[in-house]
Amino acid sequence: MTKLTDQVYTTLRRQIMGGELAPDEQVKEEKIAKLLDVSRTPVRAAMNRLTRDGLLYRERGRGSFVSAWNTDDIKEVFELRIKIESKAAGLAALRATPEQINNLLEFSTKMDELVRTKPEGYLKKIQEQNRLFHFTLMDAARSRRLAAIAQNLVEIPITIGFYIYSEEDMQRSMNHHRELVHAIKIGSEDYASEVMTVHLRATLCTFLIHREKRQNEDINLRHSTL
Missing domain, CATH: 1.20.120.530 (GntR ligand-binding domain-like)
Structure with a gap:
């Protein structure tokens, strides 16, 4: 994983944990890339890792969302x-x-x-x-x-x-x-x-x-x- 991807991952993880990204809120690659002033490639890689971690989930045809906890x-x-x-x-x-x-x-x-x-x-x-x-x-x-x-x-x-x-x-x-x-x-x-x-x-x-x-x-x- 590249250093830039690590930085995006850390930022998104903290936003999820801190409540800036709420449960079931949609997370869009293009929006995150624009906010962090990076290309979509490291954002996509970071989001894939967050999905593996269970912090994001995907819905076919809709995109990625913040996981909710029961x-x-x-x-x-x-x-x-x-x-x-x-x-x-x-x-x-x-x-x-x-x-x-x-x-x-x-x-x-x-x-x-x-x-x-x-x-x-x-x-x-x-x-x-x-x-x-x-x-x-x-x-x-x-x-x-x-x-x-x-x-x-x-x-x-x-x-x-x-x-x-x-x-x-x-x-x-x-x-x-x-x-x-x-x-x-x-x-x-x-x-x-x-x-x-x-x-x-x-x-x-x-x-x-x-x-x-x-x-x-x-x-x-x-x-x-x-």
Whole structure:
């Protein structure tokens, strides 16, 4: 795979995971190529890989669309995330370097500032800081096995991410990040593991509540048009 294809793949993957491309939204080669200022060849190759990854699906005669996850899929992946990331958080409390702790604190502080000031595009920026936070924490655990397993799970399947959060949800998530940094800084394995468990379970609940609300709205809309 060429470097350009890798770049397109990474961009599209992040857009899907971050909710910029919503479930069942059509993804058009020509539109993506124009937006990213590349030819359609690397876009086609990247979309083929995303299809193999299960993040896109094709319909004959219609094109490619963002894959939707059912409730069982979401719960299953989150249960895996909880086991893996909670273990990683505990290990990070034992193994993180001062530099890694400072980086985690920096990402957490930036997210707090973005929530407070709400500049243009702040949700996308929070999503990126959150991604960096979780990957840095995984690095701090210094476990190649956990990192290999978690590589895809960290982002899946929050395909809407912070875009669905209320102000209360957002503040709760920010509090969890601050508490995780504190637990890791003081070297408490159990504390860090428990905070991560609560953080991910809260994220799952928020996602499922939003999902149910959106499904009910879709049902009501269909009924109103009959």
